[in-house]
Amino acid sequence: MSLLYALLVGVVMGALLQRVGASSPRMILASLRLRNLAIIKFMATTIAVGSVLVYLMSLFMPMHFDIKPTYVLGVAIGGVIFGVGFAVAGYCPGPCVVGVGEGRRDALMTVVGGIAGALLFTLVYTLIEGSLIKPLNYGKITLADLLHVPAMAAAVGLAAVFLTGVTLMPTLRGKAPSAEP
Amino acid sequence: MTHASTSVPITTDRAAVSPPRWAVLGVLFGVLSAAAIALYGPIGVSGTYPRFIGAILRRLTPDYAASNPYLVKMGSLITPETMLVVGLLIGGFLASRLGGMPYKAGAVEMVHAEETTNGKRYFNAFLGGLLIVFGARLAGGCTSGHIISGITQLSVSGLLFAAAVFGGGMLTARLIKPAVGGR
Numbered sequence: 001m002s003l004l005y006a007l008l009v010g011v012v013m014g015a016l017l018q019r020v021g022a023s024s025p026r027m028i029l030a031s032l033r034l035r036n037l038a039i040i041k042f043m044a045t046t047i048a049v050g051s052v053l054v055y056l057m058s059l060f061m062p063m064h065f066d067i068k069p070t071y072v073l074g075v076a077i078g079g080v081i082f083g084v085g086f087a088v089a090g091y092c093p094g095p096c097v098v099g100v101g102e103g104r105r106d107a108l109m110t111v112v113g114g115i116a117g118a119l120l121f122t123l124v125y126t127l128i129e130g131s132l133i134k135p136l137n138y139g140k141i142t143l144a145d146l147l148h149v150p151a152m153a154a155a156v157g158l159a160a161v162f163l164t165g166v167t168l169m170p171t172l173r174g175k176a177p178s179a180e181p
Numbered sequence: 182m183t184h185a186s187t188s189v190p191i192t193t194d195r196a197a198v199s200p201p202r203w204a205v206l207g208v209l210f211g212v213l214s215a216a217a218i219a220l221y222g223p224i225g226v227s228g229t230y231p232r233f234i235g236a237i238l239r240r241l242t243p244d245y246a247a248s249n250p251y252l253v254k255m256g257s258l259i260t261p262e263t264m265l266v267v268g269l270l271i272g273g274f275l276a277s278r279l280g281g282m283p284y285k286a287g288a289v290e291m292v293h294a295e296e297t298t299n300g301k302r303y304f305n306a307f308l309g310g311l312l313i314v315f316g317a318r319l320a321g322g323c324t325s326g327h328i329i330s331g332i333t334q335l336s337v338s339g340l341l342f343a344a345a346v347f348g349g350g351m352l353t354a355r356l357i358k359p360a361v362g363g364r
Binding site: 001002003004005006007008009010011012013014015016017018019020023024025026028029032033034038039041042043044045046047048049050051053054057061063064065066067068069070071072074075076077078079080081082083084085086087088089090091092093094096097098099100101102103104105106107109110111112113114115116117118119120121122125126128129132133138140141142143144145146151154155158166171 | 264288293
């Protein structure tokens with residue numbers, strides 16, 4: 001049953017990502033160059049709504065929470081490598097699959113590159129596990145643990161900060177690409 | 182006189198309350214991500230890439246696959262996450278065919294000034310793909326698992342990953358010259 005739910009979630013998610021422009025490398029680069037913040041605002045809205053909803057729902061029903069551990073070195077270095085690749089390709093691991101569905105040929109190249117990256121990581125895992133993944137691992141910690149507040153309070157606080165940010169920030173900034181240094 | 186003075190603010194109000202596309206889609210995605218956590222678990226994508234490698238290596242070199250701790254840890258390809266990735270393919274296909282967005286099938290968007298031919302664009306797309314999945318596996322998740330699902334569940338790792346991604350990404354985007362006509 002989980003497999004069927006996940007398939008349906010994937011179809012809707014793929015359509016949403018396509019419609020917001022997350023599978024367009026131009027939109028991604030415009031976000032990273034802070035020219036068009038629509039995708040960043042979309043993500044912040046998603047997180048704000050999702051966070052309040054899941055902790056509200058958790059008061060009435062069991063939820064399948066799964067929090068990832070905070071191993072500082074691997075998460076931070078992996079994030080920077082991801083960020084560089086994100087700017088070079090203009091795709092994330094999910095939206096490039098959406099792009100393949102749309103018929104984008106460069107998206108297919110990103111998927112192939114992703115498979116190569118996964119193979120490379122599989123081959124070097126034992127070499128980097130001891131230095132980047134095992135040390136400085138604080139486990140499955142959340143903002144609520146850090147701030148010593150109930151999860152619902154942390155979710156409402158986070159949502160308030162994110163929604164205030166997206167309301168105050170302009171969506172479009174700058175104009176001509178020649179203004180770039 | 183009264184008609185004119187009341188009708189003007191009403192039109193302005195209507196324009197002001199019409200929500201932008203990112204807000205409508207963001208609320209829908211928030212409900213979807215919460216529904217996934219209620220139904221089976223948080224959404225995620227990047228783990229599918231090494232599970233795919235595992236499925237292939239278990240056929241080609243079963244002994245190596247069984248001895249590689251990462252492939253053992255990631256396990257079978259038959260997981261909800263793999264089904265979600267199949268769904269992304271279908272969702273992208275349907276949304277691009279059912280109208281709404283100006284999009285030409287097979288089009289390639291050039292994003293960097295050096296991308297003067299399709300071949301150069303394909304090379305960047307490949308290189309970037311390698312880096313995003315390597316980085317995501319090192320960090321234990323990507324934009325979906327760490328940023329969307331992670332921060333939704335208030336995880337500290339998701340916030341740290343997001344800061345690193347946008348720091349590295351914005352700096353790189355600033356260092357690379359944009360394509361002519363690109364944004």
